[in-house]
Amino acid sequence: MHEATILLVDxxxxxxxxLQIVLNKEGFRQIDSVGTASQALEYCRRKRYDMILLDVMLPDKSGFEICPFLRETTDAPILFITAKNSDLEKLTGFAMGGDDYITKPFNPLEVVARMKAQLRRVKRYDEDRIKHATSDSIVYDYGRFQIDERAGELTVEGKTVACPAQVFQLLLFFCKHPNQIFTKSQLYEAVWGENSIGDDNTVTVHIGRIRDRIENDSKTPEYLLTVRGLGYKLIRKEDKL
Incomplete structure (x- = not known):
């Protein structure tokens, strides 16, 4: 039996x-279901969830519209479900704070498989945090920002900045390998632990999320740079002099 708490919004x-039947068969028992955006927001304010399946087309507001508000109360993986399959739609979902995307009609077993993959990533991240909590603190200092590996915290200009698990892990990977160029495929396999086929957009969006947090101007980055035709690299301020 899985202990994860799940919110279904459709x-x-x-x-x-x-979905309830399939999830029950897979051992998930703590499941709540709602049909509107307002109900989803209310449930997330009252209860902690480990996974959220969020339909894009809801009767009151879209899943895209409420995702940033959900992110104010939860870092749980959000899996968007929609009938649209365009690249723009997918990029919008990732940009709004989603972690994965699946289109209707879908195989419910695929949904469960994607959910389990996301939950494994979160568990691995939490286990790493616990492991590092028992060791000496490791802080990577880039001048404008610092990242504390043990505490799982990002500090920018002296202020703690909220950082979802996968955004934190990607930034931490860069901090551990300064001035090295990585392709999208290398980054995806290093952070997400899987083959990157079809997932280039995930890396692109997470790069944007990092820049939104650490750069003075995310449109003209000074730290996390794009190396045209090769990939990305994180540089220290003193290395730019």
Whole structure:
């Protein structure tokens, strides 16, 4: 039996019922289901969830619209479900704070597989934090920002900045390998632990999330640079002199 708490958000009762049955068969028991954006926001304010399946097309507000507000209360992986399959739609979902994306009609077993993959990543991240909590603190200092590996904290200009697990892990990887160029495939395999086929957009969006946090101007980055045709690298301020 899985201990993870899950929130299903979809305005189609048949889909909610089907997912509930499949998840129960897979050992998930702590599942809540709602049909509107307002209900999703209310549930997340009252309860901690480990995974959220969020339909994009809801009757009151879209899943894209409420995702940033959900991110104010939870770092749980958010899996968008939608009938649209364009690259723009996927990029929008990632930019709004989503972690994965699946289109209708879908195989419910694929949804469960993607959920389990996300939950494994979060568990691995939490275990790493616990392991580092028992060792000496390791802080990577880049002048404008510092990242504390043991505490799992990002500090920018003296202020702690909220940082979802995968954004933190990607930035930490860069901090451990300054001035080295990495392709999107290398970054995906290093941080997400899987083959990167079809997941270049995930890396691109997470690079943007890092820049939003550490750069003075994310459109003209000074630390996390794009090396045209090769990939990305993180440089120290003193290395630019």
């Amino acid at each position: 305005d189609e009762p048949a889909i909610l019922h089907m």
